[in-house]
Amino acid sequence: MKACGVIVEYNPFHNGHAYHIEQSKKQSGAECMIAIMSGPFLQRGEPAIIDKWHRAEAALHSGADLVLELPYIFAVEHSDFFSQGSVQTLAEMGVNAICFGSESGSIEGFNSAYEHLQEHSGIYDEVLRKHLNEGLSFPEASRLGYEVIKLPSDSIDLTQPNNILGYSYVKQIRAYTNNVEPMTIKRQNNHYHEETITGKVASATSIRKQLLTDNEMTTDVKEAIPSITQEMLNTYREKIGIWHDWELYFPFLQFKVLTMTEEDLRQIHGVDEGLEHRLKRTIKEATSFQEFMSELKTKRYTWTRLQRTLVHILIGTSKEDAGRMLRQPAPPYARILGMTDHGKRYLRHQKKAMDIPLITQPQQLDHPMLDLEERAAAAYYAVTDPKMKVERMKREFGPPIQV
Amino acid sequence: MKACGVIVEYNPFHNGHAYHIEQSKKQSGAECMIAIMSGPFLQRGEPAIIDKWHRAEAALHSGADLVLELPYIFAVEHSDFFSQGSVQTLAEMGVNAICFGSESGSIEGFNSAYEHLQEHSGIYDEVLRKHLNEGLSFPEASRLGYEVIKLPSDSIDLTQPNNILGYSYVKQIRAYTNNVEPMTIKRQNNHYHEETITGKVASATSIRKQLLTDNEMTTDVKEAIPSITQEMLNTYREKIGIWHDWELYFPFLQFKVLTMTEEDLRQIHGVDEGLEHRLKRTIKEATSFQEFMSELKTKRYTWTRLQRTLVHILIGTSKEDAGRMLRQPAPPYARILGMTDHGKRYLRHQKKAMDIPLITQPQQLDHPMLDLEERAAAAYYAVTDPKMKVERMKREFGPPIQV
Numbered sequence: 158m159k160a161c162g163v164i165v166e167y168n169p170f171h172n173g174h175a176y177h178i179e180q181s182k183k184q185s186g187a188e189c190m191i192a193i194m195s196g197p198f199l200q201r202g203e204p205a206i207i208d209k210w211h212r213a214e215a216a217l218h219s220g221a222d223l224v225l226e227l228p229y230i231f232a233v234e235h236s237d238f239f240s241q242g243s244v245q246t247l248a249e250m251g252v253n254a255i256c257f258g259s260e261s262g263s264i265e266g267f268n269s270a271y272e273h274l275q276e277h278s279g280i281y282d283e284v285l286r287k288h289l290n291e292g293l294s295f296p297e298a299s300r301l302g303y304e305v306i307k308l309p310s311d312s313i314d315l316t317q318p319n320n321i322l323g324y325s326y327v328k329q330i331r332a333y334t335n336n337v338e339p340m341t342i343k344r345q346n347n348h349y350h351e352e353t354i355t356g357k358v359a360s361a362t363s364i365r366k367q368l369l370t371d372n373e374m375t376t377d378v379k380e381a382i383p384s385i386t387q388e389m390l391n392t393y394r395e396k397i398g399i400w401h402d403w404e405l406y407f408p409f410l411q412f413k414v415l416t417m418t419e420e421d422l423r424q425i426h427g428v429d430e431g432l433e434h435r436l437k438r439t440i441k442e443a444t445s446f447q448e449f450m451s452e453l454k455t456k457r458y459t460w461t462r463l464q465r466t467l468v469h470i471l472i473g474t475s476k477e478d479a480g481r482m483l484r485q486p487a488p489p490y491a492r493i494l495g496m497t498d499h500g501k502r503y504l505r506h507q508k509k510a511m512d513i514p515l516i517t518q519p520q521q522l523d524h525p526m527l528d529l530e531e532r533a534a535a536a537y538y539a540v541t542d543p544k545m546k547v548e549r550m551k552r553e554f555g556p557p558i559q560v
Numbered sequence: 561m562k563a564c565g566v567i568v569e570y571n572p573f574h575n576g577h578a579y580h581i582e583q584s585k586k587q588s589g590a591e592c593m594i595a596i597m598s599g600p601f602l603q604r605g606e607p608a609i610i611d612k613w614h615r616a617e618a619a620l621h622s623g624a625d626l627v628l629e630l631p632y633i634f635a636v637e638h639s640d641f642f643s644q645g646s647v648q649t650l651a652e653m654g655v656n657a658i659c660f661g662s663e664s665g666s667i668e669g670f671n672s673a674y675e676h677l678q679e680h681s682g683i684y685d686e687v688l689r690k691h692l693n694e695g696l697s698f699p700e701a702s703r704l705g706y707e708v709i710k711l712p713s714d715s716i717d718l719t720q721p722n723n724i725l726g727y728s729y730v731k732q733i734r735a736y737t738n739n740v741e742p743m744t745i746k747r748q749n750n751h752y753h754e755e756t757i758t759g760k761v762a763s764a765t766s767i768r769k770q771l772l773t774d775n776e777m778t779t780d781v782k783e784a785i786p787s788i789t790q791e792m793l794n795t796y797r798e799k800i801g802i803w804h805d806w807e808l809y810f811p812f813l814q815f816k817v818l819t820m821t822e823e824d825l826r827q828i829h830g831v832d833e834g835l836e837h838r839l840k841r842t843i844k845e846a847t848s849f850q851e852f853m854s855e856l857k858t859k860r861y862t863w864t865r866l867q868r869t870l871v872h873i874l875i876g877t878s879k880e881d882a883g884r885m886l887r888q889p890a891p892p893y894a895r896i897l898g899m900t901d902h903g904k905r906y907l908r909h910q911k912k913a914m915d916i917p918l919i920t921q922p923q924q925l926d927h928p929m930l931d932l933e934e935r936a937a938a939a940y941y942a943v944t945d946p947k948m949k950v951e952r953m954k955r956e957f958g959p960p961i962q963v
């Protein structure tokens with residue numbers, strides 16, 4: 158059975174995602190669509206608006222046959238590690254293709270960039286390192302690197318943030334997998350960080366923004382998401398009581414930063430170059446997450462990098478653990494969050510061919526990465542009411558969703 | 561100028577405390593009354609119902625001339641360390657006497673017990689150690705120790721918890737100070753852990769219980785506290801919004817325990833003998849502090865010992881730091897929380913005679929114990945609203961109260 162993988166956050170699942178999964182299936186000719194999805198916290202260092210179970214359920218009703226959880230340690234990371242974790246897991250799941258959204262919709266530009274960079278990696282790395290040492294942010298330093306090695310005209314533009322993640326997928330697929338074909342689908346809406354809803358295909362950012370600002374399901378939001386997502390968002394808020402937002406976590410973050418020693422903070426993944434002093438000083442005087450971030454932000458740290466570090470503080474991700482886990486040659490397991498009957502059949506066959514354990518519940522395996530997943534879940538649900546916390550932590554150890 | 565010290569928590573300051581300070585002054589013939597008071601967290605491992613500033617103010621209006629803060633590391637400790645920190649600081653302050661409340665009101669019984677125990681310390685220590693190793697709690701093991709060495713008939717009964725703290729003061733005074741006289745005043749109400757208010761002189765426990773249960777100032781409470789305490793309690797709740805109670809801290813405690821690794825928990829002062837596993841397992845399923853404590857409690861751990869450990873988790877007090885700080889030969893500083901004009905005059909003279917720095921604001925000295933005090937304050941105010949937190953953390957670095 159031919160399978161195609163997609164790498165997703167579905168925060169929340171919207172019409173653009175539905176189009177992407179449908180077109181990926183068509184273009185790859187796959188019979189089974191496998192989505193690898195971030196769990197409670199996302200790549201930009203933010204809590205997901207509703208939990209992974211409700212996001213997975215929306216996806217399973219909208220074209221995905223299997224939803225796997227991208228482990229937290231890869232999910233809350235820059236594009237290289239994010240791609241490493243997701244591509245490697247999909248390869249273990251036996252996908253024939255991985256299909257991502259892009260502005261151009263043409264894979265050739267990505268391939269051309271990959272080949273050119275392979276050839277000039279020495280110079281690129283040197284320029285990158287030099288600018289990082291000078292205190293530039295990673296996106297800024299890599300942009301200067303690309304300028305020096307002059308990407309060919311048929312290549313995608315790697316100075317555009319929109320292309321970076323897709324490029325990371327292609328690099329990871331071509332460098333580290335066999336028999337997986339990188340594919341891309343032209344995005345219906347290219348401005349995926351756009352802040353205002355612009356019709357039936359809108360950015361997830363704009364949808365979240367409207368949901369969290371208005372605190373209700375407006376007509377604009379309804380237009381931009383399938384009815385299953387409407388249902389999941391509404392059910393979640395009725396049952397669990399909230400839509401998750403960084404602001405809700407601020408009292409917990411502030412408490413944790415102010416009751417850790419600077420030495421403790423320095424052990425946390427991402428707390429480098431004296432950031433611990435700045436964190437303590439700044440958070441003491443802030444009354445909200447937005448206020449805190451505006452004060453914390455400097456030229457050296459991107460907003461995203463800081464947010465990721467703050468998630469690591471919430472969850473207690475140490476440099477030591479992160480380093481060890483990110484350096485693993487392969488993901489230590491693949492965890493199923495949900496499946497359709499069709500996905501279940503695929504699993505039955507694929508299971509035998511896999512080199513890593515396939516788990517449906519975290520208690521099936523004893524691994525430090527699963528302890529980290531449990532801490533991430535505990536931090537995620539910390540903002541819900543006492544009874545709900547207990548109930549959701551039990552759910553964390555429950556079986557996958559079957560639709 | 562003759563001075564007398566009292567060791568207090570004033571949680572809150574009540575009629576029994578007013579009587580104690582008045583009688584101590586009379587009996588000692590002192591012209592200056594110096595109270596050393598616990599800060600945000602108390603000996604039994606509980607947050608104070610209102611903050612140290614408001615408790616100090618009540619005391620300064622009720623007979624105390626100076627209020628010092630007992631550093632957190634001594635305040636949230638069993639009687640030996642609690643006495644060590646408070647007696648040593650009072651001795652540095654030049655007191656001629658330290659006067660504590662007791663059931664008997666006679667110092668001879670304490671002196672007799674001290675002398676007997678000095679003589680038989682070898683056997684006592686051996687019996688104590690044996691029973692501790694068998695898994696008995698400290699109070700239980702020491703009770704058996706006292707039974708073996710048979711305290712003389714004129715000695716106080718050391719198997720009574722009410723006498724243990726007074727005995728620790730006498731031991732500390734006689735073993736480690738010169739020119740300080742231990743004195744005791746008969747308590748008006750002996751049942752100081754009594755849970756119901758019993759008239760004009762009631763236990764602090766019963767007063768707190770009624771305040772926190774009814775969430776208002778009842779007639780019974782008003783009867784048992786001076787008007788200045790009424791004023792402080794009311795002002796505090798109007799301004800800061802709450803009366804502090806362990807339940808308010810439960811979400812923060814739960815979040816912290818569930819996002820620390822077991823290895824991290826093991827570094828915390830008081831987390832011994834595998835308690836980290838029990839903590840994690842139990843707190844995950846609890847919806848309130850009371851529920852959590854009932855599940856956590858075992859024969860080996862007293863309620864108080866567990867509560868202290870939970871405070872250390874909130875504040876991030878490591879075994880390493882606690883060990884180093886508790887082993888110091890003398891307190892590294894004395895911190896003034898408040899003074900009357902009379903107390904100010906006493907300070908002016910006494911300052912020159914002191915061997916340790918006298919500070920009125922924490923930023924006057926760079927010492928790890930003051931970092932710990934700041935973390936304790938941050939944890940204490942974590943349950944207040946965002947603006948109030950910022951305001952109270954600023955107050956922490958402000959000048960002492962002057963009345």
